[in-house]
Structure formats: C-alpha cells, structure tokens
Amino acid sequence: MVEQLNLLNQGQVIPTALHTEMERSYLEYAMSVIVGRALPDVRDGLKPVHRRILYAMYELGLSPDRPFRKCARVVGDVLGKYHPHGDQAVYDAMVRLIQDFSSRYPLLAGHGNFGSVDNDPAAAMRYTETKLGAIAFETMLEEVNESTVDFSSNFDNSQQEPVVLPAKLPILLLNGCSGIAVGMATNIPPHNLNEIVDGLIALIDQPDISDEKLIKLIPGPDFPTGGEIIDTKGIKDAYSTGKGIIPVRGLATIEELKTQKKRSRTKTAIIITELPFQVNKAGWIEKVAHLVNQGKINDISDIRDESDRTGIRVVIELKRDANPQAILNQLYRQTALQSNFGVILLGLVNKKPCQLSLKEILQEFIQFREQTLTRQYNYELEDKEDKTNLLAGLIKALDNLDVVIDILRHAPDGTTAKTTLKSALDINDAQANSILAMPLRRLTGLERKKIEQEYQDLESRINQLKELLADRKEFLKALKKELRSYKRKFGDNRRTKIITVTTPEKDTKTSDSKTKSQTPALPLITSQELTDDAVVQISAKGKIYWQPQSAIASTPMIKKNTDLITHQELIKDKKEIIVILDSGKAYPLSVSDIPRHPTKQTISRLISESATKDNHQPINYITITPENQHLSLVLLTAGGFIKRIAISELDNIGNRGFTLIKLKPKDSLHSLFIAQEGQELVTATTGGRLLRHTVNDDNMAIMGKSAQGNIAVKVRFGESIIGSVLVDKKENVLLISEMGYGKIVPINNLRPLGTGKGGGLGNQSFRFKQKEDNLVTMLVPNDHKTVIATTDLDKRLIIDVNKLFNNDGEKAIAKLADQEKVTFAVNWWGRS
Numbered sequence: 001m002v003e004q005l006n007l008l009n010q011g012q013v014i015p016t017a018l019h020t021e022m023e024r025s026y027l028e029y030a031m032s033v034i035v036g037r038a039l040p041d042v043r044d045g046l047k048p049v050h051r052r053i054l055y056a057m058y059e060l061g062l063s064p065d066r067p068f069r070k071c072a073r074v075v076g077d078v079l080g081k082y083h084p085h086g087d088q089a090v091y092d093a094m095v096r097l098i099q100d101f102s103s104r105y106p107l108l109a110g111h112g113n114f115g116s117v118d119n120d121p122a123a124a125m126r127y128t129e130t131k132l133g134a135i136a137f138e139t140m141l142e143e144v145n146e147s148t149v150d151f152s153s154n155f156d157n158s159q160q161e162p163v164v165l166p167a168k169l170p171i172l173l174l175n176g177c178s179g180i181a182v183g184m185a186t187n188i189p190p191h192n193l194n195e196i197v198d199g200l201i202a203l204i205d206q207p208d209i210s211d212e213k214l215i216k217l218i219p220g221p222d223f224p225t226g227g228e229i230i231d232t233k234g235i236k237d238a239y240s241t242g243k244g245i246i247p248v249r250g251l252a253t254i255e256e257l258k259t260q261k262k263r264s265r266t267k268t269a270i271i272i273t274e275l276p277f278q279v280n281k282a283g284w285i286e287k288v289a290h291l292v293n294q295g296k297i298n299d300i301s302d303i304r305d306e307s308d309r310t311g312i313r314v315v316i317e318l319k320r321d322a323n324p325q326a327i328l329n330q331l332y333r334q335t336a337l338q339s340n341f342g343v344i345l346l347g348l349v350n351k352k353p354c355q356l357s358l359k360e361i362l363q364e365f366i367q368f369r370e371q372t373l374t375r376q377y378n379y380e381l382e383d384k385e386d387k388t389n390l391l392a393g394l395i396k397a398l399d400n401l402d403v404v405i406d407i408l409r410h411a412p413d414g415t416t417a418k419t420t421l422k423s424a425l426d427i428n429d430a431q432a433n434s435i436l437a438m439p440l441r442r443l444t445g446l447e448r449k450k451i452e453q454e455y456q457d458l459e460s461r462i463n464q465l466k467e468l469l470a471d472r473k474e475f476l477k478a479l480k481k482e483l484r485s486y487k488r489k490f491g492d493n494r495r496t497k498i499i500t501v502t503t504p505e506k507d508t509k510t511s512d513s514k515t516k517s518q519t520p521a522l523p524l525i526t527s528q529e530l531t532d533d534a535v536v537q538i539s540a541k542g543k544i545y546w547q548p549q550s551a552i553a554s555t556p557m558i559k560k561n562t563d564l565i566t567h568q569e570l571i572k573d574k575k576e577i578i579v580i581l582d583s584g585k586a587y588p589l590s591v592s593d594i595p596r597h598p599t600k601q602t603i604s605r606l607i608s609e610s611a612t613k614d615n616h617q618p619i620n621y622i623t624i625t626p627e628n629q630h631l632s633l634v635l636l637t638a639g640g641f642i643k644r645i646a647i648s649e650l651d652n653i654g655n656r657g658f659t660l661i662k663l664k665p666k667d668s669l670h671s672l673f674i675a676q677e678g679q680e681l682v683t684a685t686t687g688g689r690l691l692r693h694t695v696n697d698d699n700m701a702i703m704g705k706s707a708q709g710n711i712a713v714k715v716r717f718g719e720s721i722i723g724s725v726l727v728d729k730k731e732n733v734l735l736i737s738e739m740g741y742g743k744i745v746p747i748n749n750l751r752p753l754g755t756g757k758g759g760g761l762g763n764q765s766f767r768f769k770q771k772e773d774n775l776v777t778m779l780v781p782n783d784h785k786t787v788i789a790t791t792d793l794d795k796r797l798i799i800d801v802n803k804l805f806n807n808d809g810e811k812a813i814a815k816l817a818d819q820e821k822v823t824f825a826v827n828w829w830g831r832s
Contacts, residue, residue, distance in 0.1 A: 030182035038181035045172025068129035104190035107136035118282035147379035186346035189221035226274035238343035239358035249338035393431025643709030684778035688766030789825035
C-alpha cells in the first residue's frame with residue numbers, strides 16, 4: 001500500500017485547488033442538467049426524455065393507425081435504449097404527453113386511466129396503453145432519419161438516437177413547457193395552432209415584422225383548460241422580453257337554480273366551468289370550503305362538484321339575498337380561481353440556455369425548418385436521380401430488347417453479360433445491374449408504360465426539387481403551403497378568452513429592489529378593469545354596469561324593449577356608490593362589484609341581503625366626494641313630507657344600511673337629492689300641479705336622522721307625486737302627459753312655497769286637453785336636448801325639446817294609437 005502511494009506521488013496525482021475543482025465539477029453537473037434533462041430545445045420544443053419516448057415509440061411502429069401497446073413496454077424500451085434513469089420519471093413524462101388538460105395538442109394517444117384535473121394519479125404502467133398521436137407522427141417523426149437530422153450514440157454506444165426531431169411545427173409554443181434547471185427555469189405557456197401558423201407565415205413574408213403586429217396575430221396563450229386572461233400587459237412583456245406575468249382566471253357565471261323542494265323558488269349559484277391552467281380542482285374546492293368554515297368567505301350555503309366527462313361544473317350555492325358579484329370577487333382574490341402565470345421563454349439554442357422573445361423563438365424554428373427541409377430536399381433529389389438513372393437504363397434495354405436477349409443467351413456468365421451490356425447499350429454499372437435483375441414480367445407492354453410514366457414523374461419531381469433548392473422564394477412558398485395544410489388538419493378554435501383592458505399607468509420607480517420582484521396583487525373581477533373614464537350607468541329596470549366613456553354611443557338607436565338609462569355618473573377615483581331605497585334606507589355598493597357589461601343581476605342583488613326585503617326598490621344613487629361633503633340631502637316622500645339632513649350622516653355606512661327618514665305607515669321615500677344652498681326643489685303631481693321649494697335654512701332646516709320631516713306637498717285624493725327635480729332658478733322643466741302632450745315651464749314662473757302648516761297647493765302649470773289625461777313625468781332636459789319616452793305598448797318616442805321652448809301652451813309631442821299612453825320619459829344619455 002505504501003509502495004502504491006509512493007507510485008502515485010511520482011507524477012500520477014495532479015494537485016488541484018478545491019474551489020477550482022468544485023467550480024468545474026458543479027458547472028459540468030449544471031450543464032448536464034440544463035442540456036440533458038430540464039430545458040427544451042427551441043427547435044423541436046422537447047426535452048430529451050420526451051424526444052426519446054417519441055423516437056422509441058416510432059421504432060416500435062406505434063403509429064396512429066396501429067393498435068395500442070402497453071405503456072410498460074414503451075417505458076422498458078426507453079430505459080434500455082436511450083434514457084438510463086428511473087422508470088417512474090419516464091412514465092410521468094409519458095402521462096403528461098397524453099393528458100389533454102396538460103398538453104394543448106397531446107402528442108400521444110392513451111387508453112386507460114391517465115389521471116384527472118383533480119390531481120388523481122394515473123394507473124400503473126402495466127394497465128395503461130399508448131400509441132403515437134397523429135400530430136406527433138406527421139409533424140415530428142415521419143421524416144426522422146439521418147438525411148434530415150443528426151444522430152448521436154446512446155449512453156452505451158449500442159444505439160443511435162436523433163439529436164433533435166425534424167419538427168414541422170413549433171411544439172415549444174403549441175404545448176408549452178416548464179422545467180427547473182440549475183440556476184434557471186423555463187415556463188412557456190401553450191398557444192393556439194391557428195394563431196402560431198399565422199404568425200409564422202407573417203414572419204416569413206415580413207422578416208422585420210414588429211412585435212405589435214405579431215401580437216395581433218398571436219394575441220396570447222391558449223391554455224387547454226380554457227379560462228380568461230384579464231390583462232394584456234403581461235402578454236406584451238413576455239412576448240417582447242421573454243418574461244412577464246399573465247393573470248388568468250377561471251370562467252364563472254351566475255345562475256338561478258330551481259330548488260327541489262319548491263319548484264317555484266330559486267337559488268342563486270356561482271357556476272365554475274373552467275379553471276386556470278394547472279389548478280387542481282379538488283384542491284381548489286377544498287380551499288373554498290376551508291375559507292367558508294373559517295368565516296373568510298360568507299353567504300355560501302353549499303358547494304357541489306357536478307363535473308363529468310363532458311367538462312368541469314362546480315356549483316357554489318349562495319344564501320338568500322347574497323351578493324354573488326361580491327362573493328365572486330372574494331373567490332378571485334382569496335383562491336386560485338384567479339392566479340398569475342409567470343412566463344419565462346427560456347430554451348436551448350445551440351445547446352446554450354437563452355431567454356428569447358416570441359419573435360426570436362419563431363425565427364429559430366423557421367431557420368431550423370429551412371435546414372431540415374434543405375437536407376430533405378437534397379436527399380430526395382439524390383434518391384430520385386438514382387432511380388431515374390436506373391429507369392433510364394431499363395427503358396434503353398426495352399428499346400433494344402432483341403440485343404439484350406441475344407447478349408444474355410450467348411453470355412457464359414453474369415460478369416460477361418454485364419460487361420457486354422455496358423458496351424452495347426452505353427450504360428453504366430448500376431444500370432447494367434438493374435437490367436440483369438429485371439424480372440421477365442417487366443417485358444410486357446403494360447409494365448413498359450408504367451416504367452415510362454414513373455420515369456416522367458421522377459423527372460418532374462427532380463425539376464421541382466431543383467427549383468425549390470435554387471429559388472428561395474419558391475422554397476418559402478412550399479414551406480407556407482405545408483404550414484397551412486397542418487393548420488387545416490390540426491387547427492382548432494381558441495379556448496382561452498382574452499379580455500383586453502386599459503389600466504391607468506402607475507409609477508414603477510421604487511428604491512426597494514424587493515418590491516420590484518414581487519408578484520403584483522391579484523385584480524378583482526372589475527376593479528382592475530376600471531378605467532379613468534369609466535361611467536356607471538343605471539337602467540330603468542334596475543340594472544347597473546359600467547363602460548368607458550369613449551364607448552358610449554353618440555346617436556340614439558331606439559329599439560323595442562330597449563332598457564333605457566335613467567342615471568349615469570363618472571366614477572373616477574370613487575370607491576363606492578350609495579344606493580337609496582324607497583324604504584328610506586341607504587346601502588353602500590362597492591364600485592369593484594359593479595360589472596362591466598349588463599347582466600341579469602340588478603342593483604337589488606348587489607347590495608346587502610336585508611336591503612330589498614318587502615320588495616323595496618332603489619330610487620336614487622349618490623357618491624360622496626370631497627367636493628360635496630359640506631352639502632346636504634333633500635328627501636321627499638310619496639305622502640308629501642320633505643326633510644333635509646347633512647350629507648356627513650352617510651359617512652361609514654355599514655352593510656346593514658342607514659335610516660335616513662322615519663316614514664309613516666304606507667308612506668315611502670319618493671326622491672332624494674344632493675342640494676346646494678339656494679337651489680330650487682320642484683315637485684310635480686299627476687294633476688298637473690308644480691310646487692317650488694327653496695333649499696335654505698329658513699325654509700328647510702337640517703334635521704336629525706330620526707325626524708319625520710315637514711309636510712311640503714298636499715296630495716289630493718286620486719292624485720300622486722310623479723317626480724321631483726333639483727334645479728337653479730334660471731332653468732326650465734319639461735312636463736309630459738299620458739296622452740302625449742308636452743310643455744316647457746320656466747322655474748321663475750313658479751311661486752316659492754314654504755314647508756309645514758298642512759303643505760302647499762302650488763301652481764296649476766299644465767292644462768289637460770282631456771279629462772282622463774294625467775301628468776306622467778317631469779324632467780330637466782340635459783345638454784343633448786333629446787328626451788326618450790316610452791308607452792304602454794312598448795313604443796319608443798324621440799322628443800326634440802328645442803321644438804317646445806317657443807310654445808306657450810301644451811303641445812302634442814307624438815302621435816299615439818287609440819288608448820295608448822306614455823308611461824315615463826328619460827333624458828337621452830348618448831347610449832343605444
């Protein structure tokens with residue numbers, strides 16, 4: 001032993017610094033993981049294990065038209081020939097290639113249990129079967145040979161395996177890829193085949209195409225599980241820089257379900273039909289149930305998983321009078337129903353990890369496809385020329401058949417015959433061998449025609465191949481034709497919806513480096529979508545929603561059954577809207593709970609569960625801002641009582657609401673306004689009377705919340721209040737009757753009244769043409785000077801207010817049918 005050590009000391013041991021050896025060894029290990037296991041090749045989009053699985057199955061002859069074969073058989077081949085790792089690792093990789101919820105375009109077809117979105121494991125490999133999928137066979141393996149791609153020795157030099165598969169489509173983008181290497185990771189989302197092909201063709205036609213134009217063709221990822229992408233900023237970042245965060249949410253709808261006990265009764269439920277990519281359904285349901293049990297999400301009465309083979313369906317039943325939009329927001333905020341997909345477009349380029357943009361990935365694929373096509377065309381050209389050469393010899397032999405037969409009859413052996421044929425027919429060695437090997441049946445006339453036709457076909461293909469290799473324009477044309485054919489064969493519709501929103505720009509400058517790397521907060525269902533010019537609109541049927549001011553139409557399109565807008569308001573920087581009910585109570589409505597588009601849900605379904613008991617309806621909507629905090633509220637009841645309170649009373653309203661006025665039995669709150677000192681409150685009755693009350697401390701003192709108010713309008717028998725408006729002294733009001741008569745009345749023409757002492761009678765401001773006519777509406781025309789009235793026959797009337805200003809009396813504003821009556825009217829808000 002001592003002698004051996006001495007021997008080693010005599011030049012056999014090389015002294016090395018520990019840090020140098022560690023650096024070299026770790027770098028070798030890291031690169032082996034990066035290149036040999038964790039990261040995909042940009043060219044065919046596969047990791048080595050996936051490539052080896054596909055090639056092993058190709059060697060086994062498991063084409064799409066062949067029967068399924070046990071997965072254990074395939075795993076054994078992969079392990080024994082190409083991939084000396086654990087069998088479970090190979091099987092797990094195979095399973096993901098089969099799962100349609102993991103791969104957008106599965107490369108393998110499976111027979112058996114291969115798991116589910118509930119994270120159920122696949123059955124053991126001895127039970128399951130597989131074969132190649134059509135898209136894998138046709139676009140990746142059909143042309144795999146040494147003429148198109150390079151091959152290398154396997155781990156024990158007993159087999160040859162392809163370094164890369166001759167992919168005809170960018171599988172890296174179609175199916176995506178995720179992997180963690182040493183010091184780096186990749187996370188590429190799947191995409192839609194139709195869009196990727198369109199992007200490739202556009203890039204071929206315009207190599208300098210901008211990222212913006214490319215993103216129009218490839219607008220974003222397309223996940224196999226569907227869902228919605230709610231912001232495009234992350235997409236643009238990822239496609240231009242190779243890194244970005246894309247917020248994805250599941251697809252949820254709010255439905256009314258009939259109960260089993262009483263068919264007439266319904267329950268509100270949130271139905272989840274799609275989940276974000278890679279979200280475990282069973283785990284998500286368990287998380288929701290846990291949050292409900294902890295009291296972090298309220299108003300959920302039951303959760304059921306009704307998913308089946310047709311798709312996902314999770315039913316979340318809500319308690320009576322719950323706010324479904326608010327609960328949905330909580331699900332988005334607190335669970336994986338909305339999550340961020342962190343995109344890292346990292347792949348191997350020439351065996352080196354590179355972070356690429358979308359355009360660079362497509363360019364790398366096009367360059368690779370050009371190389372494989374060139375090699376394929378050259379190989380095919382050489383093969384066709386060899387065949388043409390042999391056929392030319394056969395044709396020459398058939399043209400001189402008597403000479404050939406005579407030579408063969410008198411030749412003592414094959415070598416002499418071959419030499420004589422070469423000399424007599426002026427042919428080469430290969431042609432002579434082909435003639436000697438020709439069977440007698442090829443001497444028939446039919447066979448001769450076949451040989452001549454085959455020769456002509458080969459000549460045509462040779463000329464075509466030479467043209468493709470010589471003319472780049474024709475070469476690219478053939479490439480685009482190939483891409484379009486795969487688009488027609490394998491393309492499908494997009495599954496993931498992309499909601500394009502505009503968000504206010506924020507200051508991204510920060511001195512805290514940790515803040516920059518943090519994942520942005522998950523947006524709610526609407527708050528992230530709200531723009532600076534968002535306008536909340538409320539319809540006559542009680543629906544509330546918002547849309548950008550720029551999207552509001554400028555000309556009326558009045559159709560039958562149109563739900564007319566009765567209130568709209570710019571909500572920039574506002575957090576909540578206060579809803580006032582005819583019960584005299586006020587309730588807060590969070591702006592983030594307001595949907596962007598009209599839905600079946602009314603305001604009554606968006607506010608607190610106790611707000612709409614006894615069928616109480618909203619009568620007005622206000623927002624408190626720094627500009628109006630010093631103002632007051634004026635309330636008028638249907639019985640004619642008027643009350644004024646400080647607007648500060650509405651600060652910090654809870655979900656249980658706030659009582660603004662104490663009402664008498666059978667009375668209800670009719671109108672509410674935010675008033676300035678000196679404004680005029682004008683009230684109209686069905687009998688055509690107008691009453692004017694000035695808002696000031698002398699005439700209308702501020703009262704407490706428990707006060708009932710003073711009597712301001714004496715309502716006659718058979719008469720009722722139809723409306724109130726808050727105006728300045730120089731304004732006018734428009735009056736419209738049931739019979740379709742209209743009149744403009746200046747406010748200055750009305751005598752101011754006091755409050756209390758039995759109320760006032762006011763001014764008889766409308767003279768009816770017929771006794772059965774009644775005043776139906778009063779409003780102040782807005783800047784559009786257009787009013788839309790509706791009738792009991794659901795007819796829409798457009799009224800030009802300008803035509804009424806010079807009229808001293810009542811004037812017919814529309815021609816009505818017999819017994820048709822105007823029901824109400826609203827100002828035109830510039831919306832169809």
